[in-house]
Amino acid sequence: MNQRTARPRSASAKSAIEKKLSAYEQDGTALELDAREVSLLRSLLMEKRATTPKGGTRRDRRVSAGIIFSDLVAKMKLGGTGDPEDDANVDLMISAFGAAPPSAAIRQRVSEDASETARQAIKQVIASSRVVNAFGGGGELKAADPLLPAPLAARIAPALGDVDSWDFDLFAIVDAVGGDKPLAAKVVAEEVVLTRRGCAPDGAFREVVRSCISDLVDGYEDVLYHNCLHGVDCMQSFHAVSRASPRFDAALVATDPRAHLVALLAALAHDIGHVGLTNAYLIETQHPFAVNYNDQSPLENYHAATGLKIVDGKGLWEPFAPRERRLARLTWIETVLATDMSHHTACCAGLDALLGKVGDAGDAAAPANNLQVLKALVHACDLGGPTKPLQTHLKWTDLVMEEFYDQAEKELANGKEKPSLPVRGSVNLGKFQLAFIGFIHPLFAKINQLPSINFETPLKNVDIVRNHWTASLDKPAPVSLPTLK
Numbered sequence: 001m002n003q004r005t006a007r008p009r010s011a012s013a014k015s016a017i018e019k020k021l022s023a024y025e026q027d028g029t030a031l032e033l034d035a036r037e038v039s040l041l042r043s044l045l046m047e048k049r050a051t052t053p054k055g056g057t058r059r060d061r062r063v064s065a066g067i068i069f070s071d072l073v074a075k076m077k078l079g080g081t082g083d084p085e086d087d088a089n090v091d092l093m094i095s096a097f098g099a100a101p102p103s104a105a106i107r108q109r110v111s112e113d114a115s116e117t118a119r120q121a122i123k124q125v126i127a128s129s130r131v132v133n134a135f136g137g138g139g140e141l142k143a144a145d146p147l148l149p150a151p152l153a154a155r156i157a158p159a160l161g162d163v164d165s166w167d168f169d170l171f172a173i174v175d176a177v178g179g180d181k182p183l184a185a186k187v188v189a190e191e192v193v194l195t196r197r198g199c200a201p202d203g204a205f206r207e208v209v210r211s212c213i214s215d216l217v218d219g220y221e222d223v224l225y226h227n228c229l230h231g232v233d234c235m236q237s238f239h240a241v242s243r244a245s246p247r248f249d250a251a252l253v254a255t256d257p258r259a260h261l262v263a264l265l266a267a268l269a270h271d272i273g274h275v276g277l278t279n280a281y282l283i284e285t286q287h288p289f290a291v292n293y294n295d296q297s298p299l300e301n302y303h304a305a306t307g308l309k310i311v312d313g314k315g316l317w318e319p320f321a322p323r324e325r326r327l328a329r330l331t332w333i334e335t336v337l338a339t340d341m342s343h344h345t346a347c348c349a350g351l352d353a354l355l356g357k358v359g360d361a362g363d364a365a366a367p368a369n370n371l372q373v374l375k376a377l378v379h380a381c382d383l384g385g386p387t388k389p390l391q392t393h394l395k396w397t398d399l400v401m402e403e404f405y406d407q408a409e410k411e412l413a414n415g416k417e418k419p420s421l422p423v424r425g426s427v428n429l430g431k432f433q434l435a436f437i438g439f440i441h442p443l444f445a446k447i448n449q450l451p452s453i454n455f456e457t458p459l460k461n462v463d464i465v466r467n468h469w470t471a472s473l474d475k476p477a478p479v480s481l482p483t484l485k
């Protein structure tokens with residue numbers, strides 16, 4: 001990935017940027033790019049993209065390049081801290097982004113100097129430099145290396161072997177790769193999309209899909225629960241239920257040959273950029289997501305748009321016919337928006353209506369029902385924690401509760417007397433979990449009643465999980481000790 005990615009219009013502009021870059025690398029001179037240089041980089045990228053011989057009109061390609069660049073800059077700004085030193089690092093990355101992928105020296109300096117927030121933003125840009133590579137060298141992505149060295153790949157093969165199962169142990173993969181969550185997520189996603197599903201057998205397109213997976217995973221924030229592991233868990237769960245339901249699985253592809261690819265990537269990206277806070281909190285505090293989307297499903301709208309921008313920028317849709325593109329975008333948007341819990345009741349009511357239909361009309365495999373069932377399945381996979389094997393469920397529970405407690409603390413700090421989420425130390429976890437199970441169980445039961453869907457394993461697991469929490473209610477509450485400071 002060392003190829004040049006953009007060629008400045010004039011030799012002097014190019015050499016000015018390169019000089020600044022090498023001064024920074026050699027002696028750490030602060031690097032400042034003026035607005036003209038940033039805008040030059042932007043237009044170069046757009047131009048490169050426009051002249052790349054691929055599908056779509058020249059204008060389309062310019063627009064998509066502009067969106068990618070703006071998105072990257074927006075991400076960097078979003079991650080900025082206002083600290084001049086951090087901003088200098090962000091500017092540096094703009095330069096690196098435009099001129100060449102960041103060198104080892106830059107990476108090193110960035111990791112030493114940058115604050116955590118800026119570092120997160122910078123990491124995203126480093127990952128996104130692969131987007132730019134798509135515009136160099138005639139527009140072809142170069143074949144990337146395998147994610148894991150051969151010995152490690154061999155070591156995790158047994159755990160990865162269960163990836164078709166609802167009971168797959170994602171945490172075993174995380175442990176096997178030394179706790180690197182994005183790496184684990186990419187390994188699992190590639191295994192599902194490329195190996196098990198064979199969604200992209202062709203060389204060039206395969207690399208586009210790999211690159212999409214990589215950037216979708218890297219687009220996740222490292223929050224406690226809604227991080228890339230939750231994203232890939234939702235994707236793998238959807239894969240598992242679809243595999244267990246062969247008629248539905250086959251019908252999806254019969255209706256649209258690319259349905260698996262689109263559904264899997266949408267599930268993977270369904271919480272991309274999640275900030276670990278609920279919609280209600282974001283609306284109340286007028287977070288930019290809420291402002292931008294008029295308080296309407298702020299998170300889900302953001303997730304859908306962000307994931308689509310990434311895959312669009314990668315050229316994922318380029319081999320698709322116009323009708324397929326429209327269908328793919330529709331499927332993606334509808335599926336991600338349906339993960340908003342505020343649609344849960346409507347989703348269940350829709351399933352009741354489907355179950356009330358006679359014969360094939362109510363079959364999940366009927367083409368007319370594909371999208372509705374797909375949305376219900378991804379929504380169920382998103383909420384599937386209590387339907388996993390007990391030990392897996394307990395791990396997810398720890399993570400999600402910690403994220404809830406963090407929000408409750410924020411609400412208390414904001415002066416709210418009664419936080420909307422449980423407060424650490426004052427919640428009966430068993431009761432809380434049983435209430436949640438009571439809420440989601442009907443969704444799983446209704447889906448399992450649909451002709452062509454097999455949801456038996458989740459329903460078996462949830463009984464075990466429910467018994468666990470019910471038994472916990474009988475145990476005496478732990479004695480709380482005063483905190484020593």
Ligand SMILES: [Zn+2]
Pocket residue numbers: 230234270271339382
């Ligand atoms: Zn989710």
